[in-house]
Amino acid sequence: MTAGVRPGRMPGEGTNAAWLFLAPALVLIGVFFFVPVAASLLLSLTDFDIYAVASAENTRFVGLRNYGQLVKSPLFWSSLKNTFYFALVGGPLTIAVSLGAALLVNAKLVRWKSLLRTIYFTPFVTTLVAVAIVWRYLYHTRYGLLNYGLQTLGVAPVDWLGDPRWAMPAIILMAVWKNFGYNMLIFIAGLQSIPDELYDAAKVDGAGAVRQFVSVTLPMLGPTLLFVGVITMIGYFQLFAEPYVMTQGGPLRSTTSVVLLMYEEGFRWWRLGYAAAIAFVLFLVILLATLVQLRLQRQRL
Amino acid sequence: MRRVLLYTALIVGALLALFPMIWMVSASLMPMGEASAYPPRVLPSRVTFEHYGELFTRLNLGRYLFNSALISFTVTVISLAVNSMAGYAFAKLRFRGRDRLFRVLAAGLVLPVQVAMLPLFLLMKQLGLINSYWGVIIPGLASIFGIFLIRQYAQSIPDDMLDAARIDGASELRIYRSVVLPGILPILATLAIWTFLATWNDFMWPLIVLSDEAHYTLPVALANLVGEHVQDTELMMAGSVLTILPVMLVFLFLQRYYIQGVMAGSVKG
Numbered sequence: 206m207t208a209g210v211r212p213g214r215m216p217g218e219g220t221n222a223a224w225l226f227l228a229p230a231l232v233l234i235g236v237f238f239f240v241p242v243a244a245s246l247l248l249s250l251t252d253f254d255i256y257a258v259a260s261a262e263n264t265r266f267v268g269l270r271n272y273g274q275l276v277k278s279p280l281f282w283s284s285l286k287n288t289f290y291f292a293l294v295g296g297p298l299t300i301a302v303s304l305g306a307a308l309l310v311n312a313k314l315v316r317w318k319s320l321l322r323t324i325y326f327t328p329f330v331t332t333l334v335a336v337a338i339v340w341r342y343l344y345h346t347r348y349g350l351l352n353y354g355l356q357t358l359g360v361a362p363v364d365w366l367g368d369p370r371w372a373m374p375a376i377i378l379m380a381v382w383k384n385f386g387y388n389m390l391i392f393i394a395g396l397q398s399i400p401d402e403l404y405d406a407a408k409v410d411g412a413g414a415v416r417q418f419v420s421v422t423l424p425m426l427g428p429t430l431l432f433v434g435v436i437t438m439i440g441y442f443q444l445f446a447e448p449y450v451m452t453q454g455g456p457l458r459s460t461t462s463v464v465l466l467m468y469e470e471g472f473r474w475w476r477l478g479y480a481a482a483i484a485f486v487l488f489l490v491i492l493l494a495t496l497v498q499l500r501l502q503r504q505r506l
Numbered sequence: 507m508r509r510v511l512l513y514t515a516l517i518v519g520a521l522l523a524l525f526p527m528i529w530m531v532s533a534s535l536m537p538m539g540e541a542s543a544y545p546p547r548v549l550p551s552r553v554t555f556e557h558y559g560e561l562f563t564r565l566n567l568g569r570y571l572f573n574s575a576l577i578s579f580t581v582t583v584i585s586l587a588v589n590s591m592a593g594y595a596f597a598k599l600r601f602r603g604r605d606r607l608f609r610v611l612a613a614g615l616v617l618p619v620q621v622a623m624l625p626l627f628l629l630m631k632q633l634g635l636i637n638s639y640w641g642v643i644i645p646g647l648a649s650i651f652g653i654f655l656i657r658q659y660a661q662s663i664p665d666d667m668l669d670a671a672r673i674d675g676a677s678e679l680r681i682y683r684s685v686v687l688p689g690i691l692p693i694l695a696t697l698a699i700w701t702f703l704a705t706w707n708d709f710m711w712p713l714i715v716l717s718d719e720a721h722y723t724l725p726v727a728l729a730n731l732v733g734e735h736v737q738d739t740e741l742m743m744a745g746s747v748l749t750i751l752p753v754m755l756v757f758l759f760l761q762r763y764y765i766q767g768v769m770a771g772s773v774k775g
Contacts, residue, residue: 221537222595222599222603222679223595223599224601225598226594226595226598226599227589227595229587229591229648230588230591233588233648234614234649234650237622237626237629237648238614238619238645239614240629241620241622241624241625241626241629242614242625244618244625244628245622245624245625257698272605301623306519306639307514309512312512314508314509314512315513315516323667323761324520325519325520325523326765327523327524327754328527330527330703330753331527331707331750331754332645332706332707332725332749332750332753334726334728334729334749335728335745335746335749335750336527336746336750338729338732338742338745338746339526339746341732341741342533342541342542342743343526343529347544348543348544348546348547348739349546361525382526387768390768390769398703403532413624426631427666439618441657442618445709445710446709449709449729450732464710466618468710470603471624473554476757477627477628478564482623484621484623485621487620491618495616
């Protein structure tokens, strides 16, 4: 690179240098991300299992058999249902809490804005595995503080993580707590970019606080909402560590997510071909969810 | 009146946000058995550090702390170099197919990382990197998001400045080192913190690629410990504190840069 120096070069002539700068990143991303993603599709068309892990010759091309098995597996369908439950209830809930927190922190009357923002953001920074363990104890039926608090309000103890009806809501509640701070920051930035004149004009027209929110704030936040919606959904469809740590996918498989099922099939039972088919379904689900959201948003704008 | 309501909501919210962590710290300091007693306690009857002692003596937590620190630090340093070079090239150097290549990379952001993990495991096995630090480190060394972030920021470097350096006869590497890097320092700080925290907190890939305790990172070790020691609430809380504390300190001291990263990432969409 140093040898090729000529005085007076223009920026367009740095072609070789450009490729040298790009090479490390492209090789790493290519070899350790794009190639495995493509290989995953191929893997899903084979019967790659524990014998093939020992020696790759023991693997055969089986066409769509893994997908056929998936469609017939009740466990797969329930993992899909659980994942949608988590994403479609947890996602909007997280966004609503984030927006609420952003509106509160951003209110004109409020001082100590940056301190409050930091406090609300703190859960997002924490290590998921560690806080999942903390919440596991908070949810304890007998000794947990959540049930104790509810009891003082006259609510009977709930077996949060042991009751198939409550385990997913419990995980959703924890996920909302963990993640709302991130979206809140993005909403605050969005709110601050709305010109004051719009609110002034709305006030002149006699709009109250609610009306201002519906007619000025929400439409102006459109692109922000879309961004937050898409990233929250993508993240939530990848649910894994929470059930792994808090419930191991139980009780009665009520919290087994698609990624957890993929992990179990692939790395506990070493059915990598079958697990790859699950991974590919996950990809399709996320792609579809993203496209649907983009479409919905475009229609509304 | 509105102000009172507003502040009540804000303070209740702040308490809810902080409570799990306050209880975690408090329970980690309780004498054995006190965190699983009825009625539940919020504060310890007397403060003890015995659980922290046990973590380091009997449970080898120092080792996991070291592993986590080593892996996070290595990934952060190398990935900063890799991503900043690529981001700069995409932003400022002209070459054929640049925009198309960038679009291909950007499309990769839609692919969930889990889809790559099964073949990646087999690849790592071929390379003999299962159960090694490098097995965890290598997939984190380049990130599409990081390249995105750098590219966006590097576009603001004036071309005149780069051309002036070229006319002075500086090599491209020299320009990168002495013009580009200083120019993008703030976004490098942001990316460094993001990378460090994300690597520290990462769970699924280390869980897959590490099978031998000696190489465990803290989250993997913790998830493993809770299986055997689920009754030892205070001990588990001490372990959680130790896992969260380093990232919390990094965040509190450098939060300005971290929060800028949230904003920069969101602008791009």
